[in-house]
Amino acid sequence: MPSNKFYSSLNEQLAGLLSGERDWLANTANASALLFMELADINWAGFYFLYGDELRLGPFQGKPACTRIPVGAGVCGTAVATGESQLVEDVHQFPGHIACDAVSASEVVIPLFAGGRCLGVLDVDSPSVARFGVEDLTGLQEFARILLNCSEIPPVIPHSR
Template sequence: MAEQLNVVKGDKIEQYENILPQIRGLLEGEPDLVANLANVAAALKSQFDWLWVGFYLIKSEELVLGPFQGPIACTRIAYGRGVCGTAWKKQEVLLVDDVEQFAGHIACSSEARSEIVLPIFSGQTCIGVLDIDSAHLATFDAVDEKYLREVVDLIAQI
């Protein structure tokens, strides 16, 4: 397990190429899901300094707040509600350039301007979502989706 992250600046691809092997190292040999989610959230927040990085886990047919980095957050999100609940319902990645334009957006933080949510699967079953918010409009794109899919795939292997 890594004891310290090596955070680099540069273009987005360089940053992902830097952090992904470190995330693999954090997860290697650690079977505890909560510990791993906590470290992944911290690693992504440290590398990219987004407003909020965290996980919601499916419990009793709703998303329940899991490990995160950033301001306090909504504790529970219903199936199909907000960006997270919609990503869960559709079982697909959602990129939202302007959260104010997303019908049914839940404003957990008034600072959030754009968002990306990726479902996490164990086999064919969605077990939760990775949710990332930015304080800037249109922060996330296909590059983020590509690399963050790799992150959730690593989590799915736990």
Template sequence: MFDTTSASTHPDYALLGKQLSSILGNERGLIVNTAQFSALIYHSLSHLNWAGFYLTVPGNQSGGNPVQELLLGPFQGKVACTRIPFGRGVCGTAAAEKRTVVVPDVHAFPGHIACDSASNSEIVIPLLKDGAVLGVLDIDSPQLNRFSAEDQQGLESLLQILMAATDF
């Protein structure tokens, strides 16, 4: 449908937004739309080794209090960690703090969870709806310092398209 084989180090996020809107069309399904999103990103951005979602689920109780975890969702790349507690690693930190986390060198990030030892940098963006964290978009790269402010802005805008087009 779209030529995503020529990934660039400076992606055209406006064009990716148009492609994403077209790909999602009238589909509202969570699994379908997050799978399509993962594939588009993985094949459109250069120097990635993982792109996908972790979705929020109830976790085990801690001291009688329910906790939240991130459960592996649709992705592109090698086998990944299955469950991540809120507050743990880059994904759990982004979820707990409800903010995008860009890590230039994951080896310098306290508590980093190494699902793939080839990963060197990471960006994690929470999916927020009415103040609730529905999950996170997690993207890893084998390059140090792979993700720029432009990437953060572009990916956040693409997630807005996904969120508007998807039933969570």
């Protein structure tokens, strides 16, 4: 499991990478690449953005993923519906889990809030059961906070299909 020192270094890398760039799309793309490059034993790292009552796939690294996830469905949709981060040791035991990649076994999802509204989620998956712990959750919450602070938050996205 990564240590606090690991996440301190990772989050410093993110702040440096985003320094001088405020574009939301560019920053989420680079953030997902950084996570995929630096985190061991993961098979997916990326973002879903909230459009009305569903999450839509954003920048990511890994295998092709589900394009749309209803709010309240799966781990990502649950994070949005509850407004709380989700740390799931075994996704196959999570009620309503959506298997975008059957190889994924554990997951951590951080909802992204700015200006009193949810923008979407940061999602990281692993093929190993119980890959993520509290240090990962805390480190990735800080990662998301840095991303939000370094980015120009997009306008409200209208519900469209």
